Amino acid sequence: MKVNTPIAGGAPASTKRAGIRSVTAPEWRALSLAGLGWTFESYDSFLLSLLLPTLALQFGLTKPQLAVFTSITAAGQIIGGILFGYVSDRIGRVRTALLCIGIYSLFSGLLAVVPNEHWFAVTRLCGALGMGGMWTAGAALVAETWHASRRGKGGALMQMGLPIGAIIAISIAGIVTELNGGLGGQGWRTLFLIGAAPFFILFWVARKTPESPIWLERKASAQRAAASRNAPRAQLNVRGLLTAFFFIFFLQYLYWGVFTWTPTFLVTVKHFDFAHSLKFVLALQFGAIAGFLLFSALVDKLGRRPMFIAYLLVGAVAVGVYIGSAEPLLILCAIFLTGFGVNGIFAGAGPFLAEVIGDTASRGFLMGLAYNGGRLGGFIAPLIIGSLATTPSGFVEGLATTIVAFAAAAVVVLFAPETRGKTLA
Template sequence: MKTSASLAQVRPDNEVEGKRYKDITRVEWRSLSLAGLGWTFESYDSFLLSLLLPTLALQFGLSKAQLGLFTSITAAGQIVGGILFGYVSDRLGRVRTAMLCIGIYSLFSGLLAFAPNEHWFATIRFFGALGMGGTWTAGAALIAETWHASRRGKGGALMQMGLPVGAILAITIAGIVTSVNDGLGGNGWRVLFLIGALPFFILFLVARKTPESPIWLERKRANAQPAIQKTAIDEKLNVRGLVTAFTFIFFLQYLYWGVFTWTPTFLVAVKHLDFVHSLKFVLALQFGAITGFLLFSAFVDRLGRRPMFMAYLLVGAAAVFGYIMSSSALVLMVAIFFTGFSVNGIFAGAGPFLAEIIGNTASRGFFMGLAYNGGRLGGFIAPLVIGTLASTSGGFVLGLSTTIVAFIAAAIVVFFAPETRGKALS
């Protein structure tokens, strides 16, 4: 039997919890600290590659298609790692798995600083991406199982906000290194990856103070009981929910990796902005993302998952169209802001939505990892497609235009998906 404390974590009882709806507990904050910071530093590592693509092209003598392979290798590693460590988190626990994954991507990010050529770089990047993928899976499961159902959407949104914060951190540190080193060539780019080794040491103490998921602990206790008592918690897999989650994330990942990977290069090659100037537009992208996350967190538990997803997809399609076609600096800045707002901000609802639509199962971590990181296939495909088409300015525009098709496809998935707001997890 569940204790009253564990039931309080998963029961959306408005009469009991209504007065405390806005009172986030200490346990919830601690779970957010680990999951959110782990995701922030992972984002630093991911976005750093996007910033450094022009530099790496010069250092290793690579074409745009070859550069796209670096990003696709990252996505491939995240796919494998997210699924693998989702399985591990169901057995080892959310907190320990999150720390293990943070250690992996920290180690291999530091090793990238010593890569002698593109082959070593790609190999090291793949192994680091294993930990990057697992960090989201363990962290999102921890948030979904720790935060009360009435504010689970807020918790997931605040965790995902680490994505733009990490990107802004990468931009800021890259700017400092550029200033000190007079550019990112030579050893400048190596210093940036070496800094990426620090998260493990920063988050080790955070992990020690973070309680394990009460739902995971309850299932672990139940697994020690006779099989006849365990059947009550071993629910059947919701296949339709898993397919819906996977398909939705596939199109979101295509959007994210397609737009965010190639933004710096697109601004230089097609919009003819120098790199320092283009950073202003990239910052607009990230601040738009932060605004998108904050707005999503404020309304998702009130309005529901589906209305928020549909609104963000509509805004995103219009913004990306303006971002691709605009020739005015002002219009371009506004369009990029709303691109970040929507393309990045929509991920605010990913973790809670996946946990809720997949439902109650002893393998929640594995199936969340399968849906989210399996959906990264979209992120694997997008850089290759756009990079291949980007040999000319017109081809670059055509490549980024494929993201508008992904917006429409994601909206169709949401239209047929059920609303999951307030769903109890156990």
């Protein structure tokens, strides 16, 4: 395999263009594998949020008991992201991504046949290991393959898989509801069975995706150093790692707090029926797509910090309106902007983590540690909000805790360095 290392690092000045026309074939292929893997993972993740009311009826569970499913998912993603970040440093980004896709596809399909809530929890935990690892391997692949002048764009386009996967989940749920007369019975099982398909689709994509040129060069350098008995030591940027961790921690609290409970909140507090609530959730996802597109267009021009602050501000105001308003049209607009800010800000996560952590032979492991360790925020958010959601006013108070997370994330960004255009090696 021919390795074109300047793609990710120091390309000649004449090639340093951030426009979409300058994107190379290896960059597009890396984005295809990472983006599609992330899209199908998002389908699997968001499906659980849609099905919480159905699972409550099927298994006879309370809201706090339902929150265990989402917290187990977050816990599996934390473990899997860190574990497979380490694996990706050893066997490569592409092979690790395909391995993780296989894991979450297998266990998503198995959810279709679980007999009770206990087996559901165990199976979900196993599948979540692959979910966490997929983001780590995919984000590292894109960050190390796309040129520094357009890395933010590549990372944002990869993250668009998040709302697209959710929209696919909503659409297929709507079709199954129509055909099945609801999601009870075999309806919810059909949705999880469909989640077994990604491996068979992406196996062929992975075969045509070249490995990260930076990872290949590091592997070759390590082999040369080992042969000369002068192996380099991995450098650890503690400040960068902590910045990445706390940034993701608060973003994950926002995401899991808002997105996990939105369908249930709309049904139980705003008193929308399920079909009506799906329209509002779709507004959330289309807002996210708009957020990703704008982020991808501006982040390599304006920088990471201004974009993050702007998105946090929009998201905080939108969530405040969404949980406090009783007017359907205003709620719809607020939910659109919630998707824009809360979901759209993840467009910059992959490149920012790679850049703030810096150059190290353990980049995959450290990105996995920061991103998936930061999922602790996603682990506790459903539990906190679920425990408060025993009454309508408690539900509102639970979602209001996300406003604190917005402020905390903004503080982290203000103390973080600007990393726009940073060359990786």
